[in-house]
Amino acid sequence: MKEDLKEIIFTEEQIKKRVAEIGAQINQDYVGKNPLMVGILKGSFVFFADLARCIDLKCEIRFIFASSYGFSYVTSGTVRIGTDLDFEIEGRDVILIEDILDSGITLSGVRKLVLSNNPSSLKICALLDKPTRRQIPIEADYVGFECPDEFVVGYGLDYAECYRNLPFVASLKPEIYA
Ligand code: IMP
Ligand code: MG
16 A cells, blocks of 8 residues: 555644644634534544544534545535434534545535524634635635645545545546546
């Protein structure tokens, strides 16, 4: 697997430190509240697992499945949201947890769905942000790192469902996805 990688972009140590900082910020921002933290599957699963253990609040943890990619490295342009919401959003302080904010298509689709269910508040937390690639204007309230405009894998992020298990974020050799 490692022979497919070009270079490590964010190391395990860098990620660990940054995730703890984001957790501390959320703890501060939501004092006295019980946020509803919603992970967007599948890419957020590693980030969310680590972030959740830095959260010191009584919070509810849920997941929804959304994807705009399919089996490819370019966005298909439409969001598929895989399940009906099987939990209440109305009146809740919702935090969406995503692996990476790229074109913005996935998160803006999910945001629309959440907002149509009348949350008390909504914030977005993304491990990585590629601001130069945005097709829809949307910003995250909590961002781990600004990511160079390269296709990256690891720490939950995949290419064709592989590499999610890498403990760091790395770029792939172009010949792997060419
Ligand atoms: P967006 O809808 O274009 O903002 O893309 C968000 C989703 O696309 C993320 O949840 C990822 O699943 C996927 N994605 C975007 N960029 C990358 C990347 O560099 N590597 C792996 N997945 C990515
Ligand atoms: Mg994803």
